[in-house]
Amino acid sequence: MLQSKKLTLALLINAALVSTAFASEQSESKGFVEDANGSVLFRTGYLTRDYKDVKPGTDTSSFAQTAIVKLDSGFTKGVVGFGVGVIGDASFKLGENGHTGNGMIPTHSKNNADRTKDAYDHWARGGAYVKARISNTTATYGTQVLDLPVLASNTARLVPEYFEGVLVTSREIDGLELTAGKFTKNQYSDQINSDGNQLDRAVVWGAKYKVNDAINTAYYGTDIKDRLERHYVNANFKQALANNSALTYDFSGYHTKWDAAADGSAYTYSHTSNDFDNLSNSIWALSATYNTGPHNLMVAYQQNTGNTGYDYGLGKGVGDGHQTVYMPNSYLSDFIGNDEKSAQIQYTYDFGAMNIPGLTWTTAFVYGWDIDVPADYKGNRSILATNDAQEREFFNQVKYTVQSGFAKDASLRLRHSYYRASDDYQAGYIGDTNEWRIWLDIPVKLF
Incomplete structure (x- = not known):
């Protein structure tokens, strides 16, 4: 027992010594006002989905304008810093469009068959927060807005999920970065109510550890009351090659109960079992990415096991706006069907090599089978x-970001997905779809 106590004390002392080996974030605080920053992102967004077989003629086009504001104070000086x-x-x-069903525009009532008349013409959302910091802990x-593999805010629509x-x-x-939290309200991108979900x-809890410049690891977990328990793991290794090239290997996976x-009943829709007390899914993926100059080539393999797919869940209270899927084969479809296997090839080109800095093009093809x-x-x-x-x-996807001048960091993104599925999978998932997304982002720094 004495040896155990000595070992524990030694580990604590070693951790304390390591933690003081680099500067404390709080000790470098300049002040509540001095470190404050504010910004506004003006975004014009257009999203349309042309459903083919399942919903022929359905128009889910949405065209809207927003201003996303963030005002963030610095931390007060002292051992413990405070901020807001x-x-x-x-x-x-914009225009008459009032179509919904794609997460863009909120409605007064989603129970009505005619959703056009129920769409909001204008709306506002948001909230405040307080923060405290001691040493390097905040x-x-x-x-x-969360960016956690097991609880992520959807930022792929007009406005973010809160x-x-x-x-x-x-x-x-x-x-080493440790994370822990508890959340009791969830507001999707197309919801007015701050606890619309x-x-x-x-x-949530988790950790990510940078072993060295080449190896990174991570683990995160979440327990959503009366809905699910989910775990995520990731390991990433970057191998430097000759001529400033690199090869990156990545493994990621989720297990959900x-x-x-x-x-x-069940909170997940793609299950193939009537035993609702034992619904689970494991999904994992391996990818390899080769980068040389302006070229970036990735291949990936992804697989599901269990008696359900990797589902975001139906009904209220699941706490997921359809972005908590940090997997490589994720575009319009996430290739998450029950027992599904999928393979991808992706290529990205940086036109900076052709004297057009800020312009990139990404193309990918993903095929899934055995669903x-x-x-x-x-x-x-x-x-x-x-x-x-x-x-x-x-x-x-083609994206251009202005590199200098008065419009520096403004960006225009054009994205298209051509999606097709076999007849048996039409009603169970997206259905044959052609999707376009156009985003114009103009960031303005206030202070």
């Missing part, structure tokens, strides 16, 4: 229509 901040957005739709309470709660991030040991409680709903699809989505799901449904997506 505000984040929010104010938006309005605690933030209030409205936040969570309300507390998040603690600690970097006391060089190379009716989140009860989501507890779903709770059964109070009425005995289990139930014959009856409302009845006995253990009977399959097929165990070999397929899907495929051809993705292209």
Whole structure:
């Protein structure tokens, strides 16, 4: 027992010595006002989906303008520093368009069949937060945009998804970042109510560790009350090659265990089992990326196992705006079907090599197969229509970012997805779709 206590004390002393080997963030604070910063992002967004077989003629085009504001104070000086901040957005739709169903524009009531008349013409959302910092540990309470592999805010729509709660991030040991938090409100991008998703409680925890300049590792977990428990792991290795080239290997994976709903149903839609107390999914992926000069080439393989796909979940309270999928085969489709396997090839070119700095083009093709699809989505799901449904997506994106001048950092992004699936998978997922997204972002620094 004495030896154990000595060993514990030695480890604590060693950790303290390591933590003092680099500067404390709080000791370098310049002050509440001096470190403050404020910005506004003016975004014009257009998103349209042309459904083919499942919903022919359905128009889900949305065209809108927003201003996303963030005002963030510095920390007061002293052993413990305090600060405050505000984040929010104010938006309005452009033209007559009032179409919804793509996460862009909120509605007064999503129960009406005619959603056009229910769309908001203009709307505003947001909230405030307080923060405290001691040494290299920061605690933030209030409205936040999260970037965690197990609880991520959807930022791929006009405005971001918000969570309300507390998040603690600690970097006391060089190379190690620890995270823990609890959130009790969740607001999707197209919701007005600050708890529109009716989140009860989501507890998150995790760590990421930079072993050295070549190796990075991470683990995160979440427990969403009465919905699911999810775990995420990642390992990344970058191998330097000759002529400033590099080869990067990446492994990532999730394991999810779903709770059964109070009425005995399931919160996940793609399950192929009637045992709702034992619904689980494991999804993992391996990728390799070769980079040389302006060229970036990636190949990836992704696979699901279990009796359900990697689902974001249906119903309220799941705490996921459809961005918590830090996997390589994720575009319009995330290739997350029950038992699905998928492979991808992606290529990115930087036109800076042709004296057009700021312009990039990314193209990718993903093919998924071996998807289990139930014959009856409302009845006995253990009977399959097929165990070999397929899907495929051809993705292209062009983005230009202004490099200098009065419009520096303004960007225009044009994205297109061509998605097709086999007949048995049409009703169970997206359905054949052509999607366009156009984003014009103009950031303005206030102070």
